[in-house]
Amino acid sequence: MPPKIVPTDRKILMTSDLPAALEDLIACPTCDALYKAEIPKAGARMACKRCHRVLISPGRRAGAKIILLALAAFGLVMGAVFQPFLSIKRFWITRDATLVETALAFEGPLLILSIAMLALVILLPVTRLLLTVYVLSPLVLNKPALPFARVAFRIAETLRPWSMAEIFVLGAAIALIKIVDLAHVSLGPAVWLFGGFVILLALQNTLMCRWSVWKALDDA
Amino acid sequence: MHKVLTAETAGLIGCQRCARVWGAETNRCARCGARLKARRRHGVFWVWFWWVAGLAAYIPANLLPMLETRVLLTKSDDTIVAGALKLASHGSVLIAAVILLASVAIPIAKFAAIALLARSVSGGRGLGSNWNHRIYEAVEYIGRWSMIDVFVVAVLSSLVQFSVIATVKPGSAALAFTVSVICTMLSAQSFDSRRIWDADQSAELKK
Ligand SMILES: [Zn+2]
Ligand SMILES: [Zn+2]
Numbered sequence: 545m546p547p548k549i550v551p552t553d554r555k556i557l558m559t560s561d562l563p564a565a566l567e568d569l570i571a572c573p574t575c576d577a578l579y580k581a582e583i584p585k586a587g588a589r590m591a592c593k594r595c596h597r598v599l600i601s602p603g604r605r606a607g608a609k610i611i612l613l614a615l616a617a618f619g620l621v622m623g624a625v626f627q628p629f630l631s632i633k634r635f636w637i638t639r640d641a642t643l644v645e646t647a648l649a650f651e652g653p654l655l656i657l658s659i660a661m662l663a664l665v666i667l668l669p670v671t672r673l674l675l676t677v678y679v680l681s682p683l684v685l686n687k688p689a690l691p692f693a694r695v696a697f698r699i700a701e702t703l704r705p706w707s708m709a710e711i712f713v714l715g716a717a718i719a720l721i722k723i724v725d726l727a728h729v730s731l732g733p734a735v736w737l738f739g740g741f742v743i744l745l746a747l748q749n750t751l752m753c754r755w756s757v758w759k760a761l762d763d764a
Numbered sequence: 765m766h767k768v769l770t771a772e773t774a775g776l777i778g779c780q781r782c783a784r785v786w787g788a789e790t791n792r793c794a795r796c797g798a799r800l801k802a803r804r805r806h807g808v809f810w811v812w813f814w815w816v817a818g819l820a821a822y823i824p825a826n827l828l829p830m831l832e833t834r835v836l837l838t839k840s841d842d843t844i845v846a847g848a849l850k851l852a853s854h855g856s857v858l859i860a861a862v863i864l865l866a867s868v869a870i871p872i873a874k875f876a877a878i879a880l881l882a883r884s885v886s887g888g889r890g891l892g893s894n895w896n897h898r899i900y901e902a903v904e905y906i907g908r909w910s911m912i913d914v915f916v917v918a919v920l921s922s923l924v925q926f927s928v929i930a931t932v933k934p935g936s937a938a939l940a941f942t943v944s945v946i947c948t949m950l951s952a953q954s955f956d957s958r959r960i961w962d963a964d965q966s967a968e969l970k971k
Pocket of ligand 2: 784796797798
């Protein structure tokens with residue numbers, strides 16, 4: 545009898561290695577390679593050998609950190625919406641524009657674009673934050689998941705590519721450089737609040753291990 | 765390279781949203797509720813549908829004015845490219861480069877990339893698997909950044925609204941461009957990435 549080959553950590557499985565229980569398996573969503581799900585130590589990550597997609601990346605108290613970051617980000621963006629974003633001064637005329645006014649720059653038939661911008665830049669990122677808090681809070685507190693938690697997390701995941709706050713920040717920076725010769729522009733408090741919001745969003749995204757959340761929802 | 769065991773070859777089906785594995789005949793993931801799709805039932809029809817729609821919107825996006833500037837009595841309507849070239853001639857070469865990159869180079873590269881991937885998984889000749897993987901990753905990450913010029917135009921026009929001296933108004937190209945970005949994002953999302961790696965595997969087996 546040939547010696548039995550024990551599958552090493554993160555090795556791509558052969559059929560003979562397949563354990564009986566399907567819940568112990570993980571299929572890479574990008575390339576479909578099959579692995580035995582082994583939760584790495586906190587801070588380490590399990591990535592797909594073939595396409596390098598990160599499959600599992602648990603963090604120590606990641607849930608609590610994500611909730612705190614999400615709440616802080618929510619506070620910042622609420623402040624940013626109502627404060628002046630940029631103000632421009634030329635001769636004796638000063639003009640402030642808040643974030644919402646910026647999004648409402650399109651008029652007439654282009655109004656639909658204003659709505660799209662508000663959604664992409666503010667509404668969708670904020671919705672994702674709130675859904676994340678809704679899903680994770682009971683899990684962190686070791687309570688059963690709230691009703692519709694799975695639906696909520698699914699929506700949050702679907703919205704991910706459509707939340708474009710960071711792209712807006714770069715766009716605003718370019719607009720600023722363009723205009724700076726024409727007139728005196730000063731940055732309003734909303735710029736810093738919104739910048740902080742974007743940074744917190746990015747941090748929160750890197751801490752999030754989607755697989756762990758789905759698993760926790762299963763176990764809850 | 766040995767043959768990689770995929771959920772499909774193991775007679776199972778993997779959920780593309782939550783990575784849970786189910787028996788091959790399962791239709792819906794009981795964990796996250798996503799529809800489970802086998803490769804066979806997952807053609808490239810929607811990829812091409814959104815691709816054509818995106819291209820159709822991209823043409824007017826380049827022909828119509830993106831920005832309507834009025835300074836005193838002179839009025840100028842600039843398309844995306846004309847606006848960027850004007851900026852470059854005023855000395856803002858870097859900004860012009862960013863705008864040309866985001867509004868022209870990335871969208872065109874994205875159309876080409878999605879077409880290449882869709883053709884190579886449906887049996888056409890591609891650039892080889894290594895390239896396909898890289899192209900797929902690039903399309904996933906960079907595609908959204910094309911929206912940048914629409915945001916630039918919005919910020920500019922909300923600021924420069926001196927009623928008498930100068931006004932800047934977004935042009936209708938902004939709408940066409942947004943529609944184009946949305947369509948190409950949908951096109952990329954309709955693409956079943958697993959097929960790129962499947963294609964590798966069958967090439968590997970033929971050797
Ligand atoms: Zn993979
Ligand atoms: Zn699932």
